[in-house]
Each structure stands twice: as structure tokens, then as C-alpha cells.
Amino acid sequence: MRVSKMFMATQREIPADAEIPSHQLMLRAGMIRKVASGIYSFMPIGYRVYRKVENVVREEMDRAGAQELIMPAVLPAEVYMASGRWERFGPEMFRLKDRGGRQFCLGPTHEEPFTEAVRDTIRSYKQLPVTLYQIQHKYRDEKRPRFGIMRCREFVMKDAYSFDCDEAGLDESYKTMYEAYNRIFTRLGLDYTIVDADSGAMGGSGSQEFMVKSEVGEDGICYCDACGYAANEEKAVCVAPDQDAAEMLPVEKIHTPDVKTIEELMGYMNCEPSAFVKTILYNIDGRIVAAMVRGDRDINETKLGNLYDATEMDLASFADVEEITGAKVGFAGPVGLKKQIDVIVDLEVASMKNFIVGACETDYHLKNVNIGRDFEATQIVDIRNLIEGDRCPKCGSPIKMARGVEVGHIFKLGTKYSKALNCIYLDKDGKENTMVMGCYGIGVGRTLAAVIEQYNDEDGIKWPTEIAPYKAIVVPTKVNDEENMGLAEKIYKDLADKGIEVLIDDRNERPGVKFKDADLIGIPVRITVGRRASEGIVEVKYRMTGETAEMTADEAVKVAVDL
RNA sequence: CGGGGUGUAGCGCAGUUGGUAGCGCAUCUGCUUUGGGAGCAGAGGGUCGCACGUUCGAAUCGUGUCACUCCGACCA
Secondary structure: OEHHHOOOOOOOOOOOOOOOHHHHHHHHOOOEEEEEOOEEEEOHHHHHHHHHHHHHHHHHHHHOOOEEOOOOOEEEHHHHHOOOHHHHOHHHOOEEEOOOOOEEEEOOOOHHHHHHHHHHHOOEHHHOOEEEEEEEEEEOOOOOOEOOOOEOOEEEEEEEEEEEOOHHHHHHHHHHHHHHHHHHHHHOOOOEEEEEOOOHHHOOOEEEEEEEEOOOOOEEEEEOOOOOOEEEOOOOOOOOOOOOOOOOOOOEEEEOOOOOOHHHHHHHHOOOHHHEEEEEEEEEOOEEEEEEEEOOOOEOHHHHHHHOOOOOEEEOOHHHHHHHHOOOOOOOOOOOOOOOOEEEEEHHHHOOOOEEEEOOOOOEEEEEEOEOOOEOOOEEEOOEOOOOOOEOOOOOOEOEEEEEEEEEEEEEEEOHHHHHOOOEEEOOOOOEEEOEEEEEEEEHHHHHHHHHHHOEEOOEEOOOHHHOOOOEEEEEOOOOOHHHHHHHHHHHHHHHHOOOOEEEOOOOOOHHHHHHHHHHHOOOEEEEEOHHHHHOEEEEEEOOOOOEEEEEHHHHHHHHHHO
């Protein structure tokens, strides 16, 4: 490809609304264009890279025995109604109507259509197991699209679904995908971690996420260097501390006018935040629930929500809080609630004695409160976030925290969808059984962005060879000089003839401009034809390392071929 | 969903007390230049997000609306 003919416009200035390196660089390199919030076009350079990522994914899925097909992006409402997800997805689902008023949506994920397809095709255990996949656009009307292609409303996902006779089969299929994922992310050159994850809205018995460690990651990762434990913050298990052996003291009511936050209370009562227990009221699918964690801890809404199989949860409204506690917001506590509600107590709180809570009376707190004596817990469970330095649930060593970008997620779904959609097969005995499913996703665009996050410098992108848009770029420094340009053209032709993806920057621009562009779009090898063109000597520069070397044109061709 | 910010040329931005719009980069032409985003001279390009209002007159003031964006959505 000739750069002079290429549909590409690089930009010198950083677009104002791009926050993270991958987003800025993709815009500057002219790889993508925003069409609306969270909706992007891929321009030629960007699309080349995108297709390469897609192909790595495709090759490894095929190698693992999965079969590719494609489902529609536009799906009728009924497809999601049997599983209950038409309602459950809520406002995240893009919905539309056809001219006859029938309801459709843009598919946010495809468990249902895949399950239907298998249900309608497979009758016998002899046809199982099977793993199907597609690389298809997904649509989710995200609350907050962010970071360019990282979190989009329209995005491309490779989603695979496995169907097995039983749990043991699922374990096998899952393992096969697990291995395929490792090959994919390794081939893409990513530094990633596999963490235990919450199965969330997908349901099911277990799942793991493939996380690319990155400052800009939206997920918190907890990991242990000592034993290798790694989990998403949402899922990371907290260990119950030792029981406080102190004697129970008599409850005291303390006047605390206008003291509503833990911080104010600390100052007022001259105590550490760990002496308090905060009682937070949630509205979980219309039901008000109290959750209690130590004053300096954070409630893990995922863990709490899972107790109730929640679809929607939020903090209770002020009105609800006042009605239930009989006090203004800020004085909620487990003692003296005006209505009978569930009180979920964090494991850690259960080990505490004589703590301070809101009194359910405006301007008062209670001191020396104890579980069992002063109030009853509905459940004592782990509902807080793990924090750096907490004990590892596996080996007890201090836990470390990092941020990560979730590029892949694998789930053991079990029979959630197969049961709902009646996806059954006949076993050896001619008996009907429900298929056991797994599902496996990779965000193609997000993975691409994650690669850039890990491979860039102040000059631009440094593509790993596997997914570089072109392997090499030939840069003649003087396009009007016959000798110079002639040699450049020869190298270009040699490489092209050998099937190497190569660019020639034949623009009548100053060398500096060409170098800047080559660096920005991140071509792995640059072959500069310059001063020593008459001797047949060129300069080879490696984008990844910055190394340069002078060599003959033929040697340079060989370098690019051998890449 | 809550709060903030911003909408002026392809990109980044300026525009004073209201008087029909400017800078840098990019683009086009010419000459010079040619190893890290060149110089000079010239040129083209804007319903000032949209609507309504105030006014003799609105990019500027008011109201509404849309879009984009950031923070928060851990507060008891």
C-alpha cells in the first residue's frame, strides 16, 4: 500500500475528550472515529488490526474445536422472554419496534438464540458435546460509555456457548476454552491474569475472568503472591477475623446532634472508625434490607445482591430510611427499627463486641451494642470488599490489589438457560435430560485497546507483530531523487511479492513527518532509504525496541520477511 | 440516576461592556526546503449545537432543548 493513496489522517493534537493512551492514540493514528457516544467506526488502519485480533481469536477457537456461525443482531422480544431477560435487562437493552409494532431488540448477548438453535437441532447424547461461537456486534445501552473502545454501546464480542450432557462434560468444555483463551492472549502479547469472578446476571456455578493489568482498568483485582489466589474484587472472599473476647458492656445512648457521617462521629466520640458499625439500608427489588459493615469498610454490593438474587438494587430512598428507622438519615442502626426487615451482618462485624451504631433516633447513637443480646442478625455473611493487606482466603498472606481490564470471561452456566428454554437431549436409556451449558466471551475491541495500553510510548503505538496493521514501512527520504526512490520501490516490491504486508511512504513530505507517522501508527519495522541509497545501504529501525541498524537492501528485506 | 463542565472551521482553542467571527495546526496553490511533525507568500473553509425570547442589532443576555464529556453512583 502506498501511503500517498491511503485513506488515513493522523493528528498531531490530542483530541480533548480522550482520557487514556489507547483512546488518544487510536484517534491520533486515525484508526477510529466516534459517531456517537460509545459508538465508533473503524478506519482502514484500525480495521486491519481489528481483523487480526479477530483472526487470532477465530483460529484458536477453531483449533479448540468450536464451530463458528452467526446469529442476527436484531432479535425478536420473544427470544428473551422465555428466560425472563426481556424484563431483566432493563434500560441497558436497545429496543425497537417494526412497522407492525412488534418488539425487537439489538442483541446484548446471545445465550437464548444459541440455546434455541441447539434445542431445535440436537436430539441425542451422541451429538454432544458441541461448542458454537460467533464474532458479532453486541448492543448495550451502557450508563456510561467510556475510554473510547474500552466500554462501548456497540461492540464486537466473540461469544461461545458449550452444550454438554452433564457437569463432567461441562468441566471438559470449560477447560478446553480456558486453554484456548490462554493461547489467544499469549499470542496477542498481553500480560494478563486469570481471576475468579462473580457470575452476576449470567447466572451459573463458576466463572473466571481474563484481566489485563492496567492503571485504567475498571475492575479491581485482589491477588496473593504467596499462593497464586486471584479474584475480582466483587468476588474476593474475606476471612472472618478472630472473635473479640471482651465482656459485653451495658448499652449507652449518646447524644450526637448533627453527627451523620463516620468521620464526624470519629471526631465527636474520639474513636477509630473501626469501633463503629454502619447500617446501610438498601432497596433490593423493592424490598428494604439493612446491611451492616465495620465503619471503615465498604459494602460489596455484588455479594449483598447475590444473597437476594437481585436484579435491581440501590440505596433505600431517604423517605424509606426515615420510615423504617424512625429517624433522619444518618442514624440508622439495628436496634429499634420500626419495621421488621432483614438485617444482614458482615462476618467481621460478627466478631466485634461493644460497637457503636446509629440509635434509630435522630441525633442519637448507641454505644456497646452486641449481636445476640441487643439485636438478631438475619444472616451473618461476607458482604464487604477485601482491601489491600487483608488475609488471603487461601493461605492467609497479605492480599495485594491491582486494576485490570476484563478482556475475557468464561462461565459455567449450568442449566439456567437450557432449563428455561427446554433444551434437552435423550440419553442412552432414552430418558430426557437437560443440557449443561457454558459460555465464553472475549471483547475484541477492548482486547485491541488493551494491547495498545500495554504497548505504547510517547511517540505512539508499538504493535506486536502478530496484529500490526502492516509488518514494515519503507520510507524514502527523497521521493524526487531517482536513486533513492528507485531503491525504495524495489524493496517495497520485493516485500510485496513475498506476501509481506508493507507500506511505502511515497508522500512528498519531509522525513521527519514520515518518521512521526510511522511511529504513531506503530509499524514494527521501518526501512529508511536515505543518504546511503546509492551504495544500496538502508537503515532498519525496530519500533518495539528502538534499535536501528544499517544493512543492504536485501538484508532489510530478509529482516521484514523473517519477522 | 445525581452533580459539574463544554458545544465557535477537519483537530485544538480565543472571542472584552451585545455591533454579522478570529488564532494555531490541518487543507489547497506557488517558490524554497528535505534524516525527527520546515520557511515565505497567497487561498479556500463556519446556520457560532438547535429552538424560542429580549433587542434597532445576539456567538455574546434569558428560557427551553439536544449532544458530548468528567466526577460520583460506597452515602447511614
